[in-house]
Amino acid sequence: xxxxxxxxxxxxxxxxxxxxxxxxxxxxxxxxxxxxxxxxxxxxxxxxxxxxxxxxxxxxxxxxxxxxxxxxxxxxxxxxxxxxxxxxxxxxxxxxxxxxxxxxxxxxxxxxxxxxxxxxxxxxxxxxxxxxxxxxxxxxxxxxxxxxxxxxxxxxxxxxxxxxxxxxxxxxxxxxxxxxxxxxxxxxxxxxxxxxxxxxxxxxxxxxxxxxxxxxxxxxxxxxxxxxxxxxxxxxxxxxxxxxxxxxxxxxxxxxxxxxxxxxxxxxxxxxxxxxxxxxxxxxxx
Numbered sequence: 281x282x283x284x285x286x287x288x289x290x291x292x293x294x295x296x297x298x299x300x301x302x303x304x305x306x307x308x309x310x311x312x313x314x315x316x317x318x319x320x321x322x323x324x325x326x327x328x329x330x331x332x333x334x335x336x337x338x339x340x341x342x343x344x345x346x347x348x349x350x351x352x353x354x355x356x357x358x359x360x361x362x363x364x365x366x367x368x369x370x371x372x373x374x375x376x377x378x379x380x381x382x383x384x385x386x387x388x389x390x391x392x393x394x395x396x397x398x399x400x401x402x403x404x405x406x407x408x409x410x411x412x413x414x415x416x417x418x419x420x421x422x423x424x425x426x427x428x429x430x431x432x433x434x435x436x437x438x439x440x441x442x443x444x445x446x447x448x449x450x451x452x453x454x455x456x457x458x459x460x461x462x463x464x465x466x467x468x469x470x471x472x473x474x475x476x477x478x479x480x481x482x483x484x485x486x487x488x489x490x491x492x493x494x495x496x497x498x499x500x501x502x503x504x505x506x507x508x509x510x511x512x513x514x515x516x517x518x519x520x521x522x523x524x525x526x527x528x529x530x531x532x533x534x535x536x537x538x539x540x541x542x543x544x545x546x547x548x549x550x551x552x553x554x555x556x557x558x559x560x561x562x563x564x565x566x
Contacts, residue, residue, distance in 0.1 A: 306363060333360035335373050336475070337518035339534060343487065343505055343547060344525060350507055350545075352483045354515075357475040358467075368466040371478060375516050376458035450481050452514065459514045483513060491550065495557035500549040507543045510536060522547065 310326060340353035356373055360366060453460040461480050469476050488506045493499075503524075515536045522529040524547045532545070 308364075329378060330360075330362045331379075332362045332471075332473075333358075335359070335478075337516050339515075339518060339520035340523065341520050341532075341545065342523040343545075346525075348487050348489065350485045350487045350505060352485055352513070353479070354481040354483070356461075356478045356480050358469060358478050359473050359475045360469055361471055361473040363471050365471055366467070366469040368468055370465065371463045371467055373461040373463070373478075373480065374458055375460070375514075376455075445482070450479075452481070454514070459516075485509070491553065492546075493555050495555050499555055499557065501553040501555060503547045503550050505545040505547055507545060508541060510541055510543055524548070 310328070312324065312326065314324075336357045336359075338355040338357060340351075340355065342351040342353070343349075358371065358373075449464040451462040451464070453462060463478065463480065467476065467478065485507050486509070488508075490504050490506065491501045492504045493501045513536075515534060517533070517535045517537065520532050520534045522532060522545070529548055534543075
């Protein structure tokens with residue numbers, strides 16, 4: 281069938297060089313094999329994985345020194361290039377990467393051996409030499425490069441939406457090795473690979489503020505926010521935009537895998553405070 285379509289296209293182009301042939305929409309086909317003990321009627325729901333869809337996490341951190349809290353806004357940039365327009369669908373964002381390597385690594389030993397002494401026989405004079413060497417017997421697995429992308433599932437389900445915050449429609453489903461965010465809001469996403477902003481969740485975090493200074497390197501005082509109980513947030517690595525008392529401070533990178541339960545977030549210099557470094561005179565002798 282493909283060869284026949286190609287032949288017809290070549291014939292059309294040879295006869296109509298100046299008239300472009302209208303493009304037809306692609307034909308999508310799914311073949312399903314069903315086995316049943318007896319004849320029955322019903323409806324079949326099909327889910328499938330496509331490589332042209334995913335999402336990227338983003339965060340907003342808004343701090344207020346007056347009430348010792350930080351508001352964390354969890355966002356996602358969703359994109360898709362599947363060739364099909366997603367019209368009023370409910371998104372389900374999963375932290376599972378279906379393309380990541382699922383095979384556990386194996387560590388093989390290296391064996392170090394002494395080389396046997398050998399003789400170089402020559403016609404004029406025999407010579408003797410011994411070398412110490414080692415032999416490696418290993419089968420090291422090469423690491424595979426994994427692109428950070430996450431699965432996006434969707435289903436058609438239109439509902440009437442009341443005037444509420446978008447984060448109130450997100451349900452967090454904790455699975456064994458991944459987290460899934462089911463968003464009960466309809467979204468329309470074009471198949472253009474353009475990134476659409478989706479609000480996932482919003483949390484208010486208890487925060488302690490302190491001043492930090494290293495006079496040997498900088499005489500300024502930095503305001504640091506200590507955020508606790510990060511393990512309960514189920515965060516994944518991503519960029520975070522920082523705001524303090526309504527002012528934009530910059531962008532940082534959150535990586536929960538290398539953080540402890542407390543995150544120290546530097547909010548910048550406090551112009552009202554400055555330290556002075558004085559060298560203490562100590563007695564010394566040889």
